[in-house]
Amino acid sequence: MNPTNTKETKSTSSGNMKFPYYPGCTLKTTAKNFENSAIATARALGVELLEIPRWNCCGTVFSLAQDDLIHHVASVRNFIRVQEMNDYGLVKNENRLVTLCSMCFNTLKSTNRRMKENAEDLQKINELMYREEDYKGNVEVLHFLELLKSLGYEKIREKVTKPLKDLNIAPYYGCMILRPKEIAIDDPEDPTIQKDILEALGVSVIDTPYKKVCCGSYQTVKDKYIVAELAYDILSHARKKGAEALTTVCPLCAFNLDQRQQAVKEKHPDFEEMPVFYITQLMTIAFGMDKDVFGFEQNYVDPRPLLKSKSLIED
Amino acid sequence: MIKKIEISPDNEKFLNKVNELSGEVITLCEQCGTCSGGCPLVTEMDITPSQMMRLVQLGQKEVLDHKAIWVCASCFTCTVRCPRQIDVSKVAEALRQIILRQAVDHIDIKAIPKEEIACLPQIALVSACRKFTG
Ligand code: SF4
Ligand code: SF4
Ligand code: SF4
Ligand code: SF4
Numbered sequence: 311m312n313p314t315n316t317k318e319t320k321s322t323s324s325g326n327m328k329f330p331y332y333p334g335c336t337l338k339t340t341a342k343n344f345e346n347s348a349i350a351t352a353r354a355l356g357v358e359l360l361e362i363p364r365w366n367c368c369g370t371v372f373s374l375a376q377d378d379l380i381h382h383v384a385s386v387r388n389f390i391r392v393q394e395m396n397d398y399g400l401v402k403n404e405n406r407l408v409t410l411c412s413m414c415f416n417t418l419k420s421t422n423r424r425m426k427e428n429a430e431d432l433q434k435i436n437e438l439m440y441r442e443e444d445y446k447g448n449v450e451v452l453h454f455l456e457l458l459k460s461l462g463y464e465k466i467r468e469k470v471t472k473p474l475k476d477l478n479i480a481p482y483y484g485c486m487i488l489r490p491k492e493i494a495i496d497d498p499e500d501p502t503i504q505k506d507i508l509e510a511l512g513v514s515v516i517d518t519p520y521k522k523v524c525c526g527s528y529q530t531v532k533d534k535y536i537v538a539e540l541a542y543d544i545l546s547h548a549r550k551k552g553a554e555a556l557t558t559v560c561p562l563c564a565f566n567l568d569q570r571q572q573a574v575k576e577k578h579p580d581f582e583e584m585p586v587f588y589i590t591q592l593m594t595i596a597f598g599m600d601k602d603v604f605g606f607e608q609n610y611v612d613p614r615p616l617l618k619s620k621s622l623i624e625d
Numbered sequence: 626m627i628k629k630i631e632i633s634p635d636n637e638k639f640l641n642k643v644n645e646l647s648g649e650v651i652t653l654c655e656q657c658g659t660c661s662g663g664c665p666l667v668t669e670m671d672i673t674p675s676q677m678m679r680l681v682q683l684g685q686k687e688v689l690d691h692k693a694i695w696v697c698a699s700c701f702t703c704t705v706r707c708p709r710q711i712d713v714s715k716v717a718e719a720l721r722q723i724i725l726r727q728a729v730d731h732i733d734i735k736a737i738p739k740e741e742i743a744c745l746p747q748i749a750l751v752s753a754c755r756k757f758t759g
Contacts, residue, residue: 340746370752371699374718376648381755413748489701490712498705524665524700531745531753532732536669536696562748569744 328401329457330392331359334414335367341411341561343605347590348410348454350603354469355461359408360400362391370413371528372420379434385421386435389449390442406450408457410590412560416486419451419493453487454590455503455559456495466510471598473512476620480516480553481505481589482544484563485524498522504557504589511596516553520544525566537566538573545571545584554616557589564588568610585613595622636684643681646719653709654678660703660713669696674703674713681716694720695731695757725759732757 337345352359365388373381388407395401409415425432426447436444458466481504488498496503501522505515523544526537544567548556558564568586575581586609594603601623606614617623644651654675661673670693672680680688688694694717703713725731732753742750 335747335751340744367747367751369755370748371755374699374712374715375646375722376715377646378722411748413752485700485702490704524698524702526666527698527700528749528752528756529666529696529698530749531737532695532757536666539668540665561746562752565746565749 326353326356326358328358328360329404329406329408329452330362330395330401332362332365332368332388332407332409332414332418334409334411336561337410340608341564341588343608344410344559344561344564344588344590346603346605347588347594350599351590351593351597352454352457354597354599355458355465357457357461360395362388362395362407363400364391368414368417368421370417372417379431380438382421382424382431383435383438385418386425386432386445387439387442388418389422389425389445390439392449393443393446405448406452406457408452408454410454410559412453412484412486413562415451415453415495416493420490422447422449422451423493453495453559455487455507458507459503463506463510466507466593470511470596472596472622474508474592474596474620474622475512476514477512477592477616477622478514478516478552478554479508479587479592480518480548480551480556481508481521482548482556482558482563482567482586483521484558484560485522485527486560488522504559507589508557508592511592513592516548516551518544518548518551518553520547525563527562527566530562530566530570534570534573535577537570538577541567541570542574542578542581545574546581549582549584553584555585555587555613557587557592559589571611583611585609585611585616587613630683630685632684638684639686640681640684642723643716643719646722647712647715649711649715651678651681651711651716654682654711655709657708659706659708663702663706664697665700665702666696666698674717677720678711678713678716681720689720689724693717699756721756725757728759730758734758 349359368385369381392407483501487495491498508515526540530537571583658675661675664674672691672693697717699714701714
């Protein structure tokens with residue numbers, strides 16, 4: 311095994327702080343625009359997101375049944391990969407694993423917590439994976455928003471060349487970065503981390519109590535109309551408060567709130583579409599980056615007319 | 626109307642099974658209704674989360690027949706709000722697991738139209754399989 315010959319490590323620019331980055335599969339497909347815009351904004355802020363060699367799917371949901379240890383194996387394997395990145399010198403003494411997807415974050419962080427708090431569970435899993443080195447329990451799981459916060463909102467403000475003036479945005483957090491409390495990145499009942507970032511970009515931030523209300527998650531597969539009703543409430547409430555668009559940091563929230571607007575319109579013919587951004591897409595605009603990195607072709611509701619009307623993009 | 630429920634050893638066994646799988650002490654629930662009041666999916670459910678808790682307390686296996694246990698989206702809103710610190714989402718998971726572990730699926734992935742599968746993100750499909758298939 312030789313993790314040093316992966317593409318990601320070769321293309322790294324020097325001088326930047328390097329973090330092990332866990333993409334998860336959705337960031338490679340329907341949320342490619344989230345990944346691209348996040349990597350670009352991180353780089354602008356002096357951070358290199360180094361993709362973890364041979365990462366594997368974390369399983370998307372944290373197993374809630376007490377005896378279901380086997381489903382934690384996938385997450386722990388990724389932690390071992392982070393240890394190896396340190397062993398091989400890909401990162402220097404950096405045990406903080408960064409995720410973009412909220413679901414991956416929740417799954418990885420919850421598993422890590424169980425492993426740190428329960429030596430017996432950890433031992434069982436290590437024994438099961440006897441061909442891997444043991445997981446030592448030192449990894450820390452970080453959501454990208456936490457990384458941005460740790461860099462400082464002032465630093466973000468300094469990078470802004472095109473302030474997003476007159477843009478009224480309601481940040482949407484969903485569930486997986488806020489709950490349960492033990493793994494939350496912010497106050498579960500009144501999160502502000504996206505507001506602080508958006509304000510640094512010059513956005514007029516609209517606060518709504520629906521920012522933390524679940525969008526229906528995986529029910530989208532079983533019955534899209536359950537999700538459509540939740541999306542209708544979340545979006546129309548934001549609209550009523552004056553929002554022109556939403557931001558999110560989860561590819562499933564994004565799907566449920568953006569693509570599922572099609573189902574919302576079936577049930578509510580008077581519903582007016584509203585764009586849903588990944589917060590990093592707005593950062594790339596504010597940082598004056600090239601339009602290739604925006605990735606708006608992957609958004610279902612095209613946000614370009616709104617951005618053009620505010621003279622924030624050209625075409 | 627008074628409804629008399631006898632708690633049999635069988636009921637006791639069912640309660641213990643759910644306690645064990647969820648890791649929660651279900652008898653601690655004081656039926657305050659906070660979980661039901663805050664549940665974003667409650668309007669789609671046939672019984673509320675607190676009713677689900679009550680049925681389990683009484684060891685009533687019929688709780689497994691209710692749609693509510695499948696409609697729960699594991700959003701953890703009840704988890705952060707229960708004044709008795711009970712994680713209701715884990716109780717719902719335990720109930721789903723009791724069914725799924727008999728190799729009974731709650732969703733037929735093959736019946737989902739191809740176009741729908743093509744547009745669904747992996748996280749949606751993987752999580753639905755994790756939650757709805759045994
Ligand atoms: S959780 Fe998803 S996005 Fe995350 S890696 Fe697994 S299936 Fe993919
Ligand atoms: S809001 Fe929906 S998709 Fe997003 S984290 Fe919650 S359940 Fe998941
Ligand atoms: S919030 Fe807790 S105590 Fe109250 S009904 Fe629900 S489970 Fe019972
Ligand atoms: S975890 Fe389930 S029961 Fe609890 S609030 Fe969310 S959907 Fe309702």
